[in-house]
Amino acid sequence: MNSPILITGAGQRIGLAFAKACLEQGQPVIASYRSYRPAVDALQKAGATCIHADFANNEGVDEFIEALRKKTDDLRAIIHNASDWLPESDDSEPADVMNAMMQIHAMTPYRINLACRSLLENGDSPADIVHMTDYVVEKGSAKHIAYAASKAAMANLTLSFSRLLAPRVKVNSVAPSLIMFNPGDSGDYREKALKKSLLAIEPGESVAVKTIQFILDNPYITGRTLSLDGGRHLA
Ligand SMILES: NC(=O)C1=CN([C@@H]2O[C@H](COP(=O)(O)OP(=O)(O)OC[C@H]3O[C@@H](n4cnc5c(N)ncnc54)[C@H](OP(=O)(O)O)[C@@H]3O)[C@@H](O)[C@H]2O)C=CC1
Numbered sequence: 001m002n003s004p005i006l007i008t009g010a011g012q013r014i015g016l017a018f019a020k021a022c023l024e025q026g027q028p029v030i031a032s033y034r035s036y037r038p039a040v041d042a043l044q045k046a047g048a049t050c051i052h053a054d055f056a057n058n059e060g061v062d063e064f065i066e067a068l069r070k071k072t073d074d075l076r077a078i079i080h081n082a083s084d085w086l087p088e089s090d091d092s093e094p095a096d097v098m099n100a101m102m103q104i105h106a107m108t109p110y111r112i113n114l115a116c117r118s119l120l121e122n123g124d125s126p127a128d129i130v131h132m133t134d135y136v137v138e139k140g141s142a143k144h145i146a147y148a149a150s151k152a153a154m155a156n157l158t159l160s161f162s163r164l165l166a167p168r169v170k171v172n173s174v175a176p177s178l179i180m181f182n183p184g185d186s187g188d189y190r191e192k193a194l195k196k197s198l199l200a201i202e203p204g205e206s207v208a209v210k211t212i213q214f215i216l217d218n219p220y221i222t223g224r225t226l227s228l229d230g231g232r233h234l235a
Pocket residue numbers: 008009010011012013014015033034035036053054055056080081082083084085104132133134135175176177178179180181
């Protein structure tokens with residue numbers, strides 16, 4: 001059948017890497033992006049269907065769902081990758097940070113999963129939902145409290161949706177720690193971040209691509225979180 005895979009936040013970094021890997025294998029892709037970049041044009045040229053979406057409020061989520069349903073009647077998988085890594089800070093209102101984090105990491109996948117259940121059930125079997133969570137779900141984060149809480153909520157969505165959608169749809173999380181730095185990360189920050197895991201490397205997007213693909217290829221994993229953290233829990 002070759003139903004498309006939906007990847008949210010595919011305009012850069014991990015989401016873009018997974019979208020490219022799918023297209024290289026002939027796997028149809030529907031990619032959501034918020035900020036336009038030349039990479040979005042490149043995805044479209046490579047055959048992806050790209051849909052602009054800002055999930056900052058429910059109107060934006062529902063507009064996206066409406067646009068998605070006009071593009072396809074079925075889905076092979078949904079990869080909930082879109083994310084903002086907001087810290088607490090003196091110049092931001094804590095309630096605004098928590099609301100923004102819960103909106104992108106919990107409300108958005110919750111609404112999309114419920115609205116797109118029939119698309120997954122119409123697609124190739126078994127279908128998949130993958131939530132991109134974070135190592136901090138296990139340990140918390142003193143500097144990204146709301147972010148960690150919202151990713152924990154996302155991780156719980158994996159448990160509930162795996163119960164709701166089995167056996168037709170598998171639902172899992174990938175919990176990365178450091179995968180790739182951001183351009184503005186200082187040398188001091190990078191040095192400290194690398195020391196937080198046993199393997200002490202910045203692996204890059206490919207390890208996330210491999211992990212998501214492993215989940216999609218495995219018919220007997222659901223309701224689980226795969227840790228992708230270089231042994232950070234033992235460092
Ligand atoms: N990179 C890492 O080391 C780690 C990543 N992760 C998780 O893995 C996933 C991928 O990480 P990474 O590639 O770094 O992610 P990014 O920080 O690059 O974010 C991915 C995309 O999410 C989009 N996005 C943010 N807010 C919104 C919104 N309100 N509406 C729509 N789209 C939005 C951004 O769109 P745009 O830029 O177009 O505005 C961005 O391109 C994320 O879920 C992240 O939390 C977890 C631990 C470590």
